[in-house]
Amino acid sequence: MNTTENVAVQKTTKPSFNIEEVLTAPELARFYEESNRTEFGKRDTIFKQGSRVTEVALVISGLVKVTREMRKGKNLILRVAQPGCFVGISSGLASETYEYSVCSMETTTIRTISVDTLRWLMESNHRFANEINQRICSENLFNISRLSSLLSKQLPGRVADIILYFSQDIFSSNEFSIPLTRQELAELAGTTKESLIRTLSEFKNDKIIDMNRNVFSINSFNILKTLSRLG
Amino acid sequence: MNTTENVAVQKTTKPSFNIEEVLTAPELARFYEESNRTEFGKRDTIFKQGSRVTEVALVISGLVKVTREMRKGKNLILRVAQPGCFVGISSGLASETYEYSVCSMETTTIRTISVDTLRWLMESNHRFANEINQRICSENLFNISRLSSLLSKQLPGRVADIILYFSQDIFSSNEFSIPLTRQELAELAGTTKESLIRTLSEFKNDKIIDMNRNVFSINSFNILKTLSRLG
DNA sequence: AAAAAATGGTGATTTGAATCATTCTTAAAA
DNA sequence: TTTTAAGAATGATTCAAATCACCATTTTTT
Numbered sequence A, B: 001m002n003t004t005e006n007v008a009v010q011k012t013t014k015p016s017f018n019i020e021e022v023l024t025a026p027e028l029a030r031f032y033e034e035s036n037r038t039e040f041g042k043r044d045t046i047f048k049q050g051s052r053v054t055e056v057a058l059v060i061s062g063l064v065k066v067t068r069e070m071r072k073g074k075n076l077i078l079r080v081a082q083p084g085c086f087v088g089i090s091s092g093l094a095s096e097t098y099e100y101s102v103c104s105m106e107t108t109t110i111r112t113i114s115v116d117t118l119r120w121l122m123e124s125n126h127r128f129a130n131e132i133n134q135r136i137c138s139e140n141l142f143n144i145s146r147l148s149s150l151l152s153k154q155l156p157g158r159v160a161d162i163i164l165y166f167s168q169d170i171f172s173s174n175e176f177s178i179p180l181t182r183q184e185l186a187e188l189a190g191t192t193k194e195s196l197i198r199t200l201s202e203f204k205n206d207k208i209i210d211m212n213r214n215v216f217s218i219n220s221f222n223i224l225k226t227l228s229r230l231g
Numbered sequence C: 001a002a003a004a005a006a007t008g009g010t011g012a013t014t015t016g017a018a019t020c021a022t023t024c025t026t027a028a029a030a
Numbered sequence D: 001t002t003t004t005a006a007g008a009a010t011g012a013t014t015c016a017a018a019t020c021a022c023c024a025t026t027t028t029t030t
Helices: A025-034 A089-094 A115-124 A126-152 A155-170 A182-189 A193-205 A221-230 B025-034 B089-094 B115-124 B126-152 B155-170 B182-189 B193-205 B221-230
Strands: A036-040 A045-047 A055-061 A064-069 A075-081 A101-104 A108-114 A175-177 A209-212 A215-218 B036-040 B045-047 B055-061 B064-069 B075-081 B101-104 B108-114 B175-177 B209-212 B215-218
Touching: A025 A108, A025 A115, A055 A089, A055 A115, A064 B126, A075 A126, A075 A155, A075 A182, A075 B126, A089 A115, A089 A126, A089 B126, A108 A115, A115 A126, A115 B126, A126 A155, A126 B064, A126 B075, A126 B089, A126 B115, A126 B126, A155 A175, A155 A182, A155 A193, A155 A215, A155 A221, A182 A193, A193 A209, B025 B108, B025 B115, B055 B089, B055 B115, B075 B126, B075 B155, B075 B182, B089 B115, B089 B126, B108 B115, B115 B126, B126 B155, B155 B175, B155 B182, B155 B193, B155 B215, B155 B221, B182 B193, B193 B209
Parallel strands: none
Antiparallel strands: A036 A108, A045 A101, A055 A108, A064 A075, A064 A101, A175 A215, A209 A215, B036 B108, B045 B101, B055 B108, B064 B075, B064 B101, B175 B215, B209 B215
16 A cells, blocks of 8 residues: 555645745735735636736635636536635746636636746745745646546545535535536546436435535535545 | 547657756756666656656666556556657656656656755756746646546547657657557557457458558548548 | 566456436526 | 516436456467
């Protein structure tokens, strides 16, 4: 057995620092001067996969999803980003175009800065640069973890993973309302709408969770964790 | 249709810069002073998933594979790293333990440096830091690309991907000998030994490739690319 | 050189999940 | 309110790939 378990979803969506604390006054001034605050509705496109990268964004309030558009109509939700998270950095620093789309899941405010400004801030402030580096690396490890989970676990394990993900990483609660459709939940679990629904229904029948419409509550964390572990 | 196609394997394994060119004389001196040159045999473990991260490595010569150990006996090869590539950076900068194993595929020389030395170099030299950042981001985009390919393509497309990967990214030739067993090729394509063998045999019967033992040669790049594209 | 182990290859069978088809339900639009 | 559309749910069927069971071949060890 491995020391590193395949917990598909780790605490990588949670921000580990606050801009205001890390940047100096002049850097912060420049950040606010050169960034643009934008508001988005319940389900708007913030960055579109395939379009030219100009900016990265910091989520101020709300919730966004980062999705990879695969073949026609098939999507994979990579992660959900919360206030304090940056989105678009990997594409910004290593690609000409966005390699994924970013969409709001609810009313959301973001601040966008140009890639140049990001680079300037990173050169100007080592601590900031370190924090950004660490986030990129964490995101990378998170993707590796998902790669192995999505590839090696079967449905019950993957569905358990996404329930634990929302409970632990996003809402820090065992009762929560998920602002995603069944189709989107399937895109997070790497499956189809029908299969996801079936698995959720089984969980409900087995009293592992309660669920009405989009409100979920977890009855047995242990069973979910076991399902996640055993795949 | 998307602008960004799911080319599973992109040129992320190729190094984009040379240490000697980027570091200053004193930095280089420190790099050589604080790094250790180590030689490995045909299939040795360099870093072991789950063990405490102390160092990252620069591949000097040879070829290594980066693998994620999933459940009992199930592995996924994440990438093949060539001379000039660093391995272990994501784990080094964002984890206490290695999140993947690194193993030599042939006689290999590496230089290891401590994470502290890596951090020092990154703080000391902006260009070096930028290059490292860019590599981490590329690796991340590469993993995202694989995630979507492995999840959305079926076997012929995934097998076509790995043949194209070795041909284009690793050996830059349409005839090459792959230093991996069938089992390992399966671990790269995210499938089982038997299924991989069957698919390769079909490719051979259809005259898309020639193959005897570990020597592969590509007869039709176009068919492979089409298979990769259509999944 | 003989024995043992690891790797390569094949056929038959099983199976998890995708797909297809349809109904029910909630939300939005006319 | 009625109509229309979008989302949720369930059953029946199909299918790609995993698993199981072997045998052949190559490599390594004794």
